[in-house]
Amino acid sequence: MSNREARTFSATAVVLRHLDYGETDRILTLFTLEHGKIKAIAKGVRRIQSRKAGHLEPLTQVRLFLARGRDLAVITQVDTLTPWLKLKDNLQLMGSAVYMLELLERFTLEEGANRDLYLLLVDSLNRLQENPNTTTVVHYYEVRLLDLLGFRPNLKTCVVCSTEIKPEDQYFSAQGGGVVCPRCVHNHPDAWKVSMPALKYFRHFQRSKYSQVKGFLIPEPAEKELAALIERYMTVLLERSLKSTQFLRDIASPEN
Numbered sequence: 001m002s003n004r005e006a007r008t009f010s011a012t013a014v015v016l017r018h019l020d021y022g023e024t025d026r027i028l029t030l031f032t033l034e035h036g037k038i039k040a041i042a043k044g045v046r047r048i049q050s051r052k053a054g055h056l057e058p059l060t061q062v063r064l065f066l067a068r069g070r071d072l073a074v075i076t077q078v079d080t081l082t083p084w085l086k087l088k089d090n091l092q093l094m095g096s097a098v099y100m101l102e103l104l105e106r107f108t109l110e111e112g113a114n115r116d117l118y119l120l121l122v123d124s125l126n127r128l129q130e131n132p133n134t135t136t137v138v139h140y141y142e143v144r145l146l147d148l149l150g151f152r153p154n155l156k157t158c159v160v161c162s163t164e165i166k167p168e169d170q171y172f173s174a175q176g177g178g179v180v181c182p183r184c185v186h187n188h189p190d191a192w193k194v195s196m197p198a199l200k201y202f203r204h205f206q207r208s209k210y211s212q213v214k215g216f217l218i219p220e221p222a223e224k225e226l227a228a229l230i231e232r233y234m235t236v237l238l239e240r241s242l243k244s245t246q247f248l249r250d251i252a253s254p255e256n
Helices: 003-007 085-089 091-107 115-130 134-149 196-207 220-238 243-252
Strands: 008-021 025-032 036-042 061-067 073-082 170-173 178-180 192-194
Touching (some): 008 073, 008 115, 025 091, 025 115, 085 091, 085 115, 091 115, 091 220, 091 243, 134 196, 134 220, 192 220, 196 220
Antiparallel strands (some): 008 025, 008 061, 025 036, 061 073, 170 178, 170 192
């Protein structure tokens, strides 16, 4: 490998977020196919005449050429692959897409390539743009993300006594990593009650391919409970709330 090849590299990436730096630069958080999550700096990108600015907005898939710097890689060239314009033009879709980006960014470290996570994100953003059933796309993404990160909750047997879950309302323990039966709930004071319909749909997402759920419509009561369950589980795992969930609630408010 030549010195030049060692100093430069390329990447296919989704822009997760950016942060203004200095007077004209931006630091970008990227999730790449080849290197996983990385940070890079785009020098001069905030200047009016910059040709890179439009390519480096969050929620854009890009092809990058970078030079290795002392602390951060420097973006030297960028081309847009997928702008996901439909997602950016619709407030509800954009909110769901930003939620997906934030989940991936919060759950991952800069620790090398993860092809499956990258493809899950890109496929899910494409599905969101194509499928009017937004909640199904988002829930499938959430459940697959948990699987790939090693946080798949146990929904088939009690996490305390290992007995198979019966067709009755159960409890869910985020700290225990799954369902707690009514007879063992005293072992998990953090657990909260969850209905069988919500658990049924959660399990359905766990065991199914996207082609099997893409036309799936969850009844509203079960959908609200499932969304709350997943959000609460994610919050415990991350030890913080996500900004995008509040944004989604705000734009869903009847006042907006």
